[in-house]
Amino acid sequence: MKELSRFLVLLIFVPVVGYAQQTDTLVKKLDSLNVQQDTLKNGQKNNIAPAAYEGAKLDFHTYSVLLADDIKQAVTKPLHTKGKDWLKVGGFAVVTGAVSLANKPVNDYAVTLHKNNPGLSSVSKYVTNFGGAYELYAIAGFYAYGLIFKSQKEKTTTALATQAYITAVGISFVAKYLAGEQRPYYTDPLTNKRGPIFHGPFYAFKKGPDGKRLGTENFSSFPSGHTTAAFAAATVYAMEYRDKPLIPILSYSAATLVGLSRITENKHWPVDILVGGMLGYLSGRQVVNNFHRYSKIKKSEKTALHPVSFNLQYFNKQIIPGLVYSF
Helix, strand or coil: CCCHHHHHHHHHHHHHHHHCCCCCCCHHHHHHHHHHHCCCCCCCCCCCCHHHHHHCCCHHHHHHHHHHHHHHEEEEEEEEHCCHHHHHHHEEEEEHHHHHHHHHHHHHHHHHHHHCCCCCCCHHHHHHHHHHHHHHHHHHHHHHHHHHHHHHHHHHHHHHHHHHHHHHHHHHHHHHHCCCCCCCCCCCCCCEEEEEEEECCCHHHEEEECCECCCCCCCCCCCCHHHHHHHHHHHHHHHCCCCCCCCHHHHHHHHHHHHHHHHHHHCHHHHHHHHHHHHHHHHHHHHHHHHHHHHHHHHHHHHHHHCEEEEEEECCEEEEEEEEEEC
């Protein structure tokens, strides 16, 4: 997961650098953050009918532009938070603080449970692996299904899942570096302390008694990258297939199990899972809504190009010219 995260961070800057300088592109047509409306607000619903995806296919260029816009919006969203959103942020902060108080007791209980139950240990390891590279295999399999059965919705949804995955994991990786939180399995040789301690971005580069650096992996607990990625993809599938109740249930259940496995595997504290899950959820939601804004733009462009069409009709033994207005 560590190497994959680094690769995704590099991948993030490819579309950003490549399209940030363009002045008259799809990015300018998408709603800016200052006037952006969530497509699920005010009773509106994203159009998830299969036919809706045929007119908004994602080629490499469009995929990259949308990905760059997803990242831009995800990074700058805090600067535009206002109104009721601050109440939500405050509420989540309170919940996060409460969960952080239970970090050690929950972690100790989970580790003991893991050690004393071989069956749970096996399942936990499998689930936590699914939250890493295995999840990419599942996404690839879903895309293959779309190719085989020529379903544009499945192909598009998979593309959106990868966008959410890249955006969420990239942001998670940056947050890990800035936070520098100590892993639950690690005892700091400089302080002889174990705990959910935030050391900041440079502490991991200090040298221990053996003369070696402490290592960034030992101080990259917050937030959970596995959980972030799992909830990012799960949110995409849950939103795009909300008309099939079983899919949202399965998606979020699988993501939750991935998060719990990171605790039983002694890799993360509970608060890391909570924040990682929320980060993934918000990233997935952002990606889905951004795509549907793009879909509406494509639809309006087609209507604007051909609002009126000419045709001939046979009526009462006469050929009569007519105009058809599309709206």
